[in-house]
Amino acid sequence: MSNIKTNEEIEIMRENALLVSMTLAEVAKHIEPGISTSEIDKIAERYIRDHGAEPGFLGYNGFPNTLCISVNSAVVHGLPSAYRLREGDIVSVDCGTRMKGFYGDSAYTFAVGKISPSAEKLLKATKESLFQGIAQAVEGKRIGDVSCAVQSHVEKCGYSVVREMVGHSIGRKMHERPDVPNYGRRGQGLKLRSGMVICIEPMINMGKKDIYKERDGWTIKTTDGSLSAHYELTVAVGKNGADVLSTFEFIEKVLNNKDFK
Ligand code: MG
Numbered sequence: 001m002s003n004i005k006t007n008e009e010i011e012i013m014r015e016n017a018l019l020v021s022m023t024l025a026e027v028a029k030h031i032e033p034g035i036s037t038s039e040i041d042k043i044a045e046r047y048i049r050d051h052g053a054e055p056g057f058l059g060y061n062g063f064p065n066t067l068c069i070s071v072n073s074a075v076v077h078g079l080p081s082a083y084r085l086r087e088g089d090i091v092s093v094d095c096g097t098r099m100k101g102f103y104g105d106s107a108y109t110f111a112v113g114k115i116s117p118s119a120e121k122l123l124k125a126t127k128e129s130l131f132q133g134i135a136q137a138v139e140g141k142r143i144g145d146v147s148c149a150v151q152s153h154v155e156k157c158g159y160s161v162v163r164e165m166v167g168h169s170i171g172r173k174m175h176e177r178p179d180v181p182n183y184g185r186r187g188q189g190l191k192l193r194s195g196m197v198i199c200i201e202p203m204i205n206m207g208k209k210d211i212y213k214e215r216d217g218w219t220i221k222t223t224d225g226s227l228s229a230h231y232e233l234t235v236a237v238g239k240n241g242a243d244v245l246s247t248f249e250f251i252e253k254v255l256n257n258k259d260f261k
Pocket residue numbers: 094095096105106107201232
């Protein structure tokens with residue numbers, strides 16, 4: 001299967017990516033101390049279905065929910081539950097949609113109320129590393145250029161990169177080849193070509209890189225219990241630069257309005 005998408009396919013993927021972005025903005029409105037993660041999941045599911053799409057994760061490899069919601073030391077793949085968010089938590093919300101035969105996939109780590117300055121720094125550095133990676137998503141560069149840009153930024157800040165979970169290509173399937181690791185060497189790996197659509201998604205731990213899977217069979221956590229952050233955007237490789245299909249703009253508009261209240 002070719003990993004190059006046509007312009008028409010990219011436009012359908014953009015629709016998916018924008019719906020994911022809007023769903024995360026809807027979620028942003030409800031991130032408050034006291035809301036349970038399963039309530040957040042229901043809000044997202046309703047929003048996606050109301051917009052004529054299906055939750056991309058629901059049933060994927062048997063995943064039972066719409067969102068992956070990963071709190072504090074959970075890295076990714078957290079299951080929505082009766083847990084109620086608390087002031088000071090950080091919560092990573094990963095969302096996928098499927099519409100017109102294609103997928104969209106993005107994630108954002110939210111602060112619940114006021115968080116510690118060290119947690120704030122982790123979120124900032126992780127998000128920055130994503131944009132450093134995106135800057136490398138240009139025809140003629142290599143996967144390793146993206147990987148290295150992410151890794152070097154967060155390691156400079158004293159954080160560590162999860163190795164076992166990686167970004168990926170996306171299209172008619174959620175996870176397509178090639179993978180997009182968050183660690184690697186400049187100039188190594190597959191050459192990027194215009195029309196490749198990739199999900200760049202740094203998963204960054206405040207402490208050590210090691211992770212384990214919880215007994216629930218899904219939730220990935222840091223072994224040392226340190227906080228972990230996760231941001232993800234869907235990006236089409238372009239000749240002169242990346243075409244970022246999903247966006248944090250809607251989310252951040254919601255968050256900025258909250259700050260003024
Ligand atoms: Mg994702």
